[in-house]
Amino acid sequence: MSQATIIDGKAFAANLRADIGRRVAVLKQRHGLTPGLSVVLVGEDPASQVYVRNKGKATLEAGMKSDTYTLSPDASHEEVMAKVEELNNDASVHGILVQLPLPDQVDSDAILNAIDPDKDVDGFHTLNVGRLTSGQDAMAPCTPVGCMIMLKEVVGDLTGKQAIVVGRSNIVGKPMAALLLKEHCTVTIAHSRTRDLAGECRRADIVIAAVGRPRMIGGDWIKPGATVIDVGINRIDDASTKSGTRLVGDVNFDEAVETAGAITPVPGGVGPMTIACLLKNTLTAACRQAGVAEPE
Numbered sequence: 581m582s583q584a585t586i587i588d589g590k591a592f593a594a595n596l597r598a599d600i601g602r603r604v605a606v607l608k609q610r611h612g613l614t615p616g617l618s619v620v621l622v623g624e625d626p627a628s629q630v631y632v633r634n635k636g637k638a639t640l641e642a643g644m645k646s647d648t649y650t651l652s653p654d655a656s657h658e659e660v661m662a663k664v665e666e667l668n669n670d671a672s673v674h675g676i677l678v679q680l681p682l683p684d685q686v687d688s689d690a691i692l693n694a695i696d697p698d699k700d701v702d703g704f705h706t707l708n709v710g711r712l713t714s715g716q717d718a719m720a721p722c723t724p725v726g727c728m729i730m731l732k733e734v735v736g737d738l739t740g741k742q743a744i745v746v747g748r749s750n751i752v753g754k755p756m757a758a759l760l761l762k763e764h765c766t767v768t769i770a771h772s773r774t775r776d777l778a779g780e781c782r783r784a785d786i787v788i789a790a791v792g793r794p795r796m797i798g799g800d801w802i803k804p805g806a807t808v809i810d811v812g813i814n815r816i817d818d819a820s821t822k823s824g825t826r827l828v829g830d831v832n833f834d835e836a837v838e839t840a841g842a843i844t845p846v847p848g849g850v851g852p853m854t855i856a857c858l859l860k861n862t863l864t865a866a867c868r869q870a871g872v873a874e875p876e
């Protein structure tokens with residue numbers, strides 16, 4: 581069996597980011613409009629700090645305005661809420677992202693639902709979740725949107741394809757399933773209580789892995805020729821690297837690459853597309869708020 585095509589998420593993301601940068605320039609020139617993204621970080625979690633830094637850098641590189649507000653780890657619920665309300669009322673801010681997870685004293689659901697739905701570039705507000713699941717035009721979460729862009733490019737028409745989403749979180753699994761359904765796939769959503777997960781996966785033309793368990797999905801779970809999108813990011817020990825660790829996905833890549841038709845690597849697959857799609861959502865949000873057409 582020949583090896584799978586490796587889906588180059590870095591290249592997809594570079595193209596999308598360049599395209600967004602070009603469209604932001606058109607927006608500035610035509611309408612004097614600079615899309616703005618504000619990120620709220622509560623606490624000092626090192627992984628969150630890296631994510632937030634990368635998001636800010638990408639936003640500036642696309643020609644957008646970027647602000648990051650860092651609140652102390654013991655910030656109260658009210659303080660975080662006040663920051664969200666301030667940003668809701670700031671006309672130069674078109675996108676608001678509150679970095680998750682939030683500390684225990686902060687009610688995450690209440691904070692996410694306090695974000696103006698039109699500025700909700702993460703797509704986590706209940707209104708956007710409802711719009712997405714009812715098939716309306718919605719601000720959809722960045723990671724699943726990035727997966728869909730790559731899938732459509734690699735597979736083409738998704739109509740009638742058997743797709744399995746392993747994982748049912750609100751940020752990846754559920755919105756991913758809704759987007760696949762919108763493209764007329766026959767969708768199975770699997771989770772920790774699913775019986776015969778391997779058998780369910782073997783029936784699928786498209787496997788989306790969003791579990792958070794290193795290399796759980798083996799090569800013999802993959803139907804020959806299937807397309808595999810690995811969302812998982814897991815750090816494992818590896819004495820052969822300088823840091824002593826490395827990142828792997830939820831799929832056993834070395835095995836699956838022998839069976840799949842196409843597969844995303846980790847790192848370099850879904851991750852880079854998530855940030856690119858955040859910029860995409862910010863551009864869309866800015867155009868909608870300003871009442872102008874999105875540049876082609």
Ligand code: NDP
Binds near residue numbers: 746750777790791
């Ligand atoms: P969650 O922990 O919120 O959800 C994990 C899901 O996997 C749950 O639905 C859980 O089932 C299911 N699950 C856990 N164990 C098993 C098992 N043994 N068999 C079947 N299903 C199982 O994770 P997220 O959705 O937030 O993230 C998933 C992965 O994706 C993580 O590795 C995360 O780091 C990564 N990620 C990557 C992003 C990117 O940009 N590339 C962005 C976001 C996440 P149950 O509901 O029954 O508990």
